[in-house]
Amino acid sequence: MRQAPCATCATPSVGKRIVIAGGGYAGTTAAVNLGRKLKGRSDVEIMLIEPNAHQQALSELDLVAVGPARAEFCELWLARVFKNLPVTVCYNRVTSVNPASHSVTVGSHGVTTGEVDYWRLVLATGAVAFVPPVPGLAEHAVTMWSVADAQELQRRGEVQFRVAAKLDPIDRPRALSFTVIGGGATGIEIVGTLAELLPKRIHTFGLDRSDLRIRLVEGRPDILYDLPQQLRERTKRHLAKLGVELITGSMVSRVERDTVHLENGSVIDSSVLVFCGGAKAEPSALEWGLEADASGRLVVSEVCKAPGYDDIYVVGDISAFRDTETGRTIPMLAQFAIREAEHTAKNILRELRCEQPTPFPSGMHGEFVSAGPRWGIGWMFGLNLSGIPAIIMKRLTYVLYWLQVGGILLAVRRTREMLKMQR
Numbered sequence: 134m135r136q137a138p139c140a141t142c143a144t145p146s147v148g149k150r151i152v153i154a155g156g157g158y159a160g161t162t163a164a165v166n167l168g169r170k171l172k173g174r175s176d177v178e179i180m181l182i183e184p185n186a187h188q189q190a191l192s193e194l195d196l197v198a199v200g201p202a203r204a205e206f207c208e209l210w211l212a213r214v215f216k217n218l219p220v221t222v223c224y225n226r227v228t229s230v231n232p233a234s235h236s237v238t239v240g241s242h243g244v245t246t247g248e249v250d251y252w253r254l255v256l257a258t259g260a261v262a263f264v265p266p267v268p269g270l271a272e273h274a275v276t277m278w279s280v281a282d283a284q285e286l287q288r289r290g291e292v293q294f295r296v297a298a299k300l301d302p303i304d305r306p307r308a309l310s311f312t313v314i315g316g317g318a319t320g321i322e323i324v325g326t327l328a329e330l331l332p333k334r335i336h337t338f339g340l341d342r343s344d345l346r347i348r349l350v351e352g353r354p355d356i357l358y359d360l361p362q363q364l365r366e367r368t369k370r371h372l373a374k375l376g377v378e379l380i381t382g383s384m385v386s387r388v389e390r391d392t393v394h395l396e397n398g399s400v401i402d403s404s405v406l407v408f409c410g411g412a413k414a415e416p417s418a419l420e421w422g423l424e425a426d427a428s429g430r431l432v433v434s435e436v437c438k439a440p441g442y443d444d445i446y447v448v449g450d451i452s453a454f455r456d457t458e459t460g461r462t463i464p465m466l467a468q469f470a471i472r473e474a475e476h477t478a479k480n481i482l483r484e485l486r487c488e489q490p491t492p493f494p495s496g497m498h499g500e501f502v503s504a505g506p507r508w509g510i511g512w513m514f515g516l517n518l519s520g521i522p523a524i525i526m527k528r529l530t531y532v533l534y535w536l537q538v539g540g541i542l543l544a545v546r547r548t549r550e551m552l553k554m555q556r
């Protein structure tokens with residue numbers, strides 16, 4: 134039975150433009166999925182608006198932050214991803230959303246370049262690092278939210294290796310004191326990689342493992358609150374084996390050039406400080422007149438649309454999707470960004486066929502965290518894993534993503550590169 138045409142589809146189908154703002158995990162996935170399905174359709178246009186020429190695959194950042202990966206390992210060039218797909222990439226930023234005229238304003242550095250009309254808009258502008266107003270923190274810590282951050286950590290490390298190499302052995306631990314603030318997944322990944330790889334790096338500078346101090350500071354009493362207790366304990370044992378000193382239960386109160394002060398009065402030497410304590414939704418979204426929750430993420434319905442706007446989808450970290458079973462907002466994770474984007478692409482295709490969009494099934498099937506290039510922990514379908522099986526599962530998620538957005542060639546090339554690093 135043919136359905137009666139809906140109001141949108143009753144209008145001439147020439148020039149239906151799907152605009153996607155943000156080319157991270159969510160935006161790139163949505164554009165690839167739509168591009169593959171709409172190849173050959175002259176009545177639908179897909180435009181991705183993203184300021185960077187490449188997607189930064191943030192979940193692979195730890196391998197760049199300490200080495201051995203080069204920056205390119207986390208970068209997916211958009212021109213290559215969309216080479217054979219009907220997706221136009223506009224290298225710019227969305228500066229405002231104008232629901233009344235179904236358009237977005239595009240520009241950068243305060244200069245407006247133009248307006249782009251949309252039939253459907255997908256907002257996927259992600260999140261940024263959140264640094265709390267602790268005195269000295271923003272000034273002295275490097276955050277971990279971009280390839281540039283990862284390179285900055287590498288640079289600071291290199292400077293300290295050179296400084297330490299010129300010092301008497303007794304003074305070296307001060308110069309080689311690395312502190313990571315934040316015992317969530319990102320902090321654990323960074324500290325684990327530091328602890329495993331730094332001893333090899335400093336060796337080439339004539340320095341020894343005993344010269345290093347690596348600490349993880351977490352204000353709450355424990356680390357990795359999203360994971361079961363048994364996995365947290367295993368992680369703590371693993372970090373202890375790697376020589377990481379774990380300091381929990383006291384918040385950072387002040388940071389100076391080479392020291393971190395805690396609320397309990399302790400003072401820690403810290404020549405290189407990394408802050409992995411939080412993230413917040415990309416703040417410009419708050420200026421777009423859409424409903425946001427208290428944390429600044431945009432509120433969405435069960436089909437990932439902005440309430441009151443039938444033609445605006447919001448996906449990925451910027452979206453505050455509430456799990457219908459738990460009532461909790463789903464965490465900022467690549468796995469959700471990718472799944473929301475895949476589902477949204479399907480919903481847009483449904484709407485093109487005049488069918489109703491379906492709710493996003495937000496249940497979590499598993500989560501994996503690495504602590505160094507060769508060790509991980511996590512769970513899937515109720516089964517806890519640690520060590521090599523967990524790291525294999527974590528790296529497999531990368532391979533699946535490369536396969537999905539870049540095809541078999543990219544997946545094979547990157548997998549080879551990754552396997553070399555595991556040795």
Ligand SMILES: Cc1cc2nc3c(=O)[nH]c(=O)nc-3n(C[C@H](O)[C@H](O)[C@H](O)COP(=O)(O)OP(=O)(O)OC[C@H]3O[C@@H](n4cnc5c(N)ncnc54)[C@H](O)[C@@H]3O)c2cc1C
Pocket residue numbers: 154155156157158159160182183184185188189190191192193194195225226227228257258259260277278279319415417448449450451465466467468469470501502
């Ligand atoms: C170090 C680190 C490790 C992580 N590890 C994991 C992990 O192991 N597993 C996991 O599931 N998740 C992990 N995450 C979280 C994961 O990376 C994010 O959840 C994911 O990146 C969200 O995807 P997104 O597309 O919503 O946003 P992003 O990937 O951040 O992309 C947003 C894009 O929007 C663009 N943009 C911003 N503003 C505008 C604008 N106004 N106009 C146009 N474009 C704009 C940005 O340039 C960016 O390219 C990690 C995050 C970090 C920082």
